[in-house]
Amino acid sequence: MNFATYQQTLRKITDLSGAAAVLGWDTETYMPSGSHALRGQQLGTLSSMAHSLFTAESFGQGLQTLLQDPSLTPEQRQNVHITQEEYERARRIPASFVERMASLTTLAHQAWARAKTEKNFAIFAPFLTQVVAMNQEKAQLLGYEHHPYDALLHDYDRGMTTAAVEGIFATLLPALQELIAQVMAGLSVRMDFLEERAYPHDEQFQLSKMLSAAVGFDFTRGRLDEALHPFSTSFHPQDVRMTTRLDPYKLFDGIGSTIHEAGHSMHSQGLRLEHYGLPQGTYSNLSTAESQSRIWENNIGRSRAFMQWLYPLLRAVFPVQLHDVSEEECYAAMNLVRPDYIRVEADELTYHMHIALRFGIEKDLLTGALLVAEVPEYWNTQMQELLGMEVPHDALGCLQDVHWAHGSMGYFPTYSLGTLYAAQYMVAMQRELDADALIARGEFAPLLQWLREHIHTPGDLYTAGELCERVTGEPLNPGYFLRYAREKFFPKAG
Amino acid sequence: MNFATYQQTLRKITDLSGAAAVLGWDTETYMPSGSHALRGQQLGTLSSMAHSLFTAESFGQGLQTLLQDPSLTPEQRQNVHITQEEYERARRIPASFVERMASLTTLAHQAWARAKTEKNFAIFAPFLTQVVAMNQEKAQLLGYEHHPYDALLHDYDRGMTTAAVEGIFATLLPALQELIAQVMAGLSVRMDFLEERAYPHDEQFQLSKMLSAAVGFDFTRGRLDEALHPFSTSFHPQDVRMTTRLDPYKLFDGIGSTIHEAGHSMHSQGLRLEHYGLPQGTYSNLSTAESQSRIWENNIGRSRAFMQWLYPLLRAVFPVQLHDVSEEECYAAMNLVRPDYIRVEADELTYHMHIALRFGIEKDLLTGALLVAEVPEYWNTQMQELLGMEVPHDALGCLQDVHWAHGSMGYFPTYSLGTLYAAQYMVAMQRELDADALIARGEFAPLLQWLREHIHTPGDLYTAGELCERVTGEPLNPGYFLRYAREKFFPKAG
Numbered sequence: 001m002n003f004a005t006y007q008q009t010l011r012k013i014t015d016l017s018g019a020a021a022v023l024g025w026d027t028e029t030y031m032p033s034g035s036h037a038l039r040g041q042q043l044g045t046l047s048s049m050a051h052s053l054f055t056a057e058s059f060g061q062g063l064q065t066l067l068q069d070p071s072l073t074p075e076q077r078q079n080v081h082i083t084q085e086e087y088e089r090a091r092r093i094p095a096s097f098v099e100r101m102a103s104l105t106t107l108a109h110q111a112w113a114r115a116k117t118e119k120n121f122a123i124f125a126p127f128l129t130q131v132v133a134m135n136q137e138k139a140q141l142l143g144y145e146h147h148p149y150d151a152l153l154h155d156y157d158r159g160m161t162t163a164a165v166e167g168i169f170a171t172l173l174p175a176l177q178e179l180i181a182q183v184m185a186g187l188s189v190r191m192d193f194l195e196e197r198a199y200p201h202d203e204q205f206q207l208s209k210m211l212s213a214a215v216g217f218d219f220t221r222g223r224l225d226e227a228l229h230p231f232s233t234s235f236h237p238q239d240v241r242m243t244t245r246l247d248p249y250k251l252f253d254g255i256g257s258t259i260h261e262a263g264h265s266m267h268s269q270g271l272r273l274e275h276y277g278l279p280q281g282t283y284s285n286l287s288t289a290e291s292q293s294r295i296w297e298n299n300i301g302r303s304r305a306f307m308q309w310l311y312p313l314l315r316a317v318f319p320v321q322l323h324d325v326s327e328e329e330c331y332a333a334m335n336l337v338r339p340d341y342i343r344v345e346a347d348e349l350t351y352h353m354h355i356a357l358r359f360g361i362e363k364d365l366l367t368g369a370l371l372v373a374e375v376p377e378y379w380n381t382q383m384q385e386l387l388g389m390e391v392p393h394d395a396l397g398c399l400q401d402v403h404w405a406h407g408s409m410g411y412f413p414t415y416s417l418g419t420l421y422a423a424q425y426m427v428a429m430q431r432e433l434d435a436d437a438l439i440a441r442g443e444f445a446p447l448l449q450w451l452r453e454h455i456h457t458p459g460d461l462y463t464a465g466e467l468c469e470r471v472t473g474e475p476l477n478p479g480y481f482l483r484y485a486r487e488k489f490f491p492k493a494g
Numbered sequence: 495m496n497f498a499t500y501q502q503t504l505r506k507i508t509d510l511s512g513a514a515a516v517l518g519w520d521t522e523t524y525m526p527s528g529s530h531a532l533r534g535q536q537l538g539t540l541s542s543m544a545h546s547l548f549t550a551e552s553f554g555q556g557l558q559t560l561l562q563d564p565s566l567t568p569e570q571r572q573n574v575h576i577t578q579e580e581y582e583r584a585r586r587i588p589a590s591f592v593e594r595m596a597s598l599t600t601l602a603h604q605a606w607a608r609a610k611t612e613k614n615f616a617i618f619a620p621f622l623t624q625v626v627a628m629n630q631e632k633a634q635l636l637g638y639e640h641h642p643y644d645a646l647l648h649d650y651d652r653g654m655t656t657a658a659v660e661g662i663f664a665t666l667l668p669a670l671q672e673l674i675a676q677v678m679a680g681l682s683v684r685m686d687f688l689e690e691r692a693y694p695h696d697e698q699f700q701l702s703k704m705l706s707a708a709v710g711f712d713f714t715r716g717r718l719d720e721a722l723h724p725f726s727t728s729f730h731p732q733d734v735r736m737t738t739r740l741d742p743y744k745l746f747d748g749i750g751s752t753i754h755e756a757g758h759s760m761h762s763q764g765l766r767l768e769h770y771g772l773p774q775g776t777y778s779n780l781s782t783a784e785s786q787s788r789i790w791e792n793n794i795g796r797s798r799a800f801m802q803w804l805y806p807l808l809r810a811v812f813p814v815q816l817h818d819v820s821e822e823e824c825y826a827a828m829n830l831v832r833p834d835y836i837r838v839e840a841d842e843l844t845y846h847m848h849i850a851l852r853f854g855i856e857k858d859l860l861t862g863a864l865l866v867a868e869v870p871e872y873w874n875t876q877m878q879e880l881l882g883m884e885v886p887h888d889a890l891g892c893l894q895d896v897h898w899a900h901g902s903m904g905y906f907p908t909y910s911l912g913t914l915y916a917a918q919y920m921v922a923m924q925r926e927l928d929a930d931a932l933i934a935r936g937e938f939a940p941l942l943q944w945l946r947e948h949i950h951t952p953g954d955l956y957t958a959g960e961l962c963e964r965v966t967g968e969p970l971n972p973g974y975f976l977r978y979a980r981e982k983f984f985p986k987a988g
Contacts (some may be wrong), residue, residue, distance in 0.1 A: 013540075015541075017534050018532070019513050019516075019540055022513075030524070034712070035729070035730075035733035037734065038732055038733070038770065041505075041509060042512050042730070045510065046513055049543065060853045090687070145804060218528070220528035223524060223526055235529070236536070239525065239526060239532070273532075279918050386884075392577075440773060
């Protein structure tokens with residue numbers, strides 16, 4: 001196999017997964033309500049065909065040969081090397097496992113939805129038990145050195161380890177708890193203009209489009225639609241689609257959600273067409289991916305400079321609702337710190353508590369240190385400890401997230417890791433750009449350009465950790481996020 | 495191979511073509527303008543994978559074995575038999591031919607679009623020459639007994655022959671020419687309320703949805719959107735989507751287009767889920783397909799009874815525009831006979847002239863009796879002869895249709911044939927139902943039920959001709975259409 005054949009095979013596989021992404025997007029946006037059954041089957045066929053192409057013995061042999069090819073550039077070799085690693089992992093998962101997991105999660109998802117509606121964990125428990133068992137099996141199949149959770153983490157952030165995540169949370173959590181307490185002590189944020197005044201849907205949607213375009217999302221090669229759960233998906237770098245969710249009484253949640261997804265989407269639009277199919281033309285590493293949504297949503301989008309730029313626009317779109325609201329009040333409301341039961345509604349500080357909680361549960365379920373039946377009590381105790389909240393029922397507790405019903409374990413840590421990377425990247429960017437001045441003027445192009453060059457262009461060529469070292473000159477350091485958070489809520493005078 | 499494995503293979507192939515249909519629908523509806531390039535590649539991958547699954551040697555051998563299986567029901571055997579025929583045909587077309595055709599039509603389509611914009615046939619001519627050459631090659635590859643055009647027709651209406659189409663037009667055209675002359679002689683139709691009053695887009699779109707739902711299109715398993723060229727597409731029987739095109743000054747064109755596509759879509763929704771993948775669960779025969787769009791658009795939708803039901807609804811939606819327009823005036827306008835350059839704008843009578851013209855050209859291009867360079871002159875002369883019209887330029891003449899730019903030859907006759915089948919089916923239906931009374935009351939369900947049972951349920955198990963004989967008791971007879979047309983325009987007193 002030469003490099004061209006190698007890329008050709010990957011392009012074909014990526015065509016299939018791109019087609020599956022179109023079907024997935026359609027499922028969440030425009031698909032009629034009665035069309036689910038066969039859509040699932042069609043998606044299953046696409047992914048199983050992609051899997052067989054990728055795991056074909058001949059492809060594996062070709063990769064071996066290609067790695068010996070002296071004519072490869074270092075970059076090409078790195079691509080092939082990553083594919084070879086993925087190939088080895090994919091070969092360890094038999095097709096029968098994938099099919100069993102698909103059957104299980106179809107049922108698990110239904111049970112979860114019913115359990116959540118009926119606020120009854122017992123309905124979901126037997127399925128979660130099976131999900132845990134299958135993830136234990138998966139970890140065994142994939143193999144690991146120290147902790148079975150390492151094998152799962154690899155799917156979302158190859159190179160990340162359970163021990164490293166534990167170390168990061170050990171630094172992060174106590175510092176955050178202290179900071180949250182300080183912020184809450186002095187807190188007095190005006191929220192009436194958001195919670196008691198309606199911001200009509202159509203104006204919010206127009207605003208979402210304006211904001212996305214302003215920060216740099218290319219609408220000639222992408223769309224913004226609405227969906228129950230906001231997401232971004234890429235069919236290829238020239239067709240990247242995102243959705244948002246708008247609530248008339250949650251203006252800033254809608255704005256945050258849109259900018260978050262725009263951050264993901266601009267990452268996808270920043271992958272290079274000539275690398276289509278290659279690791280370099282994709283991103284499977286979700287920590288880096290999350291750094292790109294968070295840097296736009298939080299580091300840029302919740303900054304004082306951003307509100308300086310946004311405020312006149314908000315006043316123009318909602319003159320009645322905001323007639324007596326100052327820029328400072330908007331800024332404070334957008335940065336409200338308020339513990340919540342629900343992860344996706346959490347602010348920048350309390351968010352990590354939610355992740356730490358889930359990480360602990362997943363890890364202990366996997367080793368058997370925690371039993372499925374004990375999850376609700378563990379959850380509720382932890383919520384009390386971490387955020388001082390009394391969970392009223394499991395729908396607002398351990399049944400809130402869809403991830404386990406999807407069969408996923410190991411995904412959650414990337415949400416926190418991405419946020420930490422974002423803070424570290426922001427500092428690196430500020431060394432080269434006067435970001436605040438640019439943001440305040442609405443000149444986002446240089447920021448996007450910086451991210452394009454440093455983060456987007458390499459695609460998946462480096463792990464999240466490697467990329468961080470290349471770009472910032474040091475490994476991931478949660479101190480950057482903590483400094484960012486402290487400076488936001490307790491700015492130095494002057 | 496047993497029947498279950500056979501169906502399993504076909505389901506997989508149909509999953510791929512269903513996925514391709516989703517991508518195709520998206521291309522025409524929601525895809526951003528800058529996303530074309532890779533979408534084409536992804537579609538190519540899906541169709542070439544479907545093709546290799548279908549033409550696999552092992553599948554062919556399995557079909558042979560299965561045909562010997564004594565446990566098959568007659569219906570199962572008929573399914574396998576049809577698949578076996580399609581397999582033989584598909585095997586005769588090498589993958590290299592499909593790829594050459596795909597490359598050619600990408601360029602041909604661009605050239606055609608430019609030629610049409612610039613009203614310059616010369617731009618398209620060299621590509622049409624290649625399209626003709628490839629269709630000649632295709633006919634040779636597929637083989638035929640009497641006429642190379644027979645080999646092409648088979649793709650759209652297996653069992654139909656060039657000689658049979660010639661025979662039908664020999665009956666149809668002279669009778670129609672006479673009828674058109676008679677109708678035009680006595681014609682005085684009020685059109686000002688359509689051509690000089692605007693019917694706003696949003697109201698038209700709401701009306702389109704109401705009409706589709708009223709005739710029986712199931713919106714829980716389908717959608718109506720808008721697109722430049724109206725079409726209907728099916729991802730599977732539970733997800734059937736159609737589009738329409740609305741012009742503020744062409745109210746009845748929009749209504750006709752919507753009901754036409756609803757007819758196609760209800761056909762697709764009427765295929766049985768348990769036959770998914772089988773010939774019985776699909777329709778590749780476009781003459782029968784067109785009979786289902788035309789019967790709703792014309793035989794039902796342009797009937798006096800339909801206008802009886804529709805008129806109050808129209809008045810309710812457009813009270814200002816229709817305040818001085820009677821039901822009779824609406825009926826007459828909806829049935830206006832007026833020769834036009836453009837096929838897709840043609841009325842029920844002149845439509846067949848457009849098809850006869852194209853059929854003649856395709857047939858003669860294929861045998862070499864007509865050269866590509868001669869097409870414009872031939873076209874214009876025929877338009878003069880058939881409809882008495884002077885074609886001002888080729889964009890309104892031989893460049894108007896996309897079919898040749900898509901590489902298709904042999905498709906056009908199904909438009910006429912479907913219309914003829916529709917008239918014959920309508921008579922058969924009226925033997926069992928008082929269709930006029932039902933239509934006038936807006937009770938369309940019994941009509942749809944009749945079509946479901948007789949036309950939709952068998953899927954592609956019979957050729958168009960066989961189905962016609964089974965349902966109506968006789969072969970296709972254009973006399974039914976002619977009688978329908980005469981009675982519409984010259985109703986008997988009483």
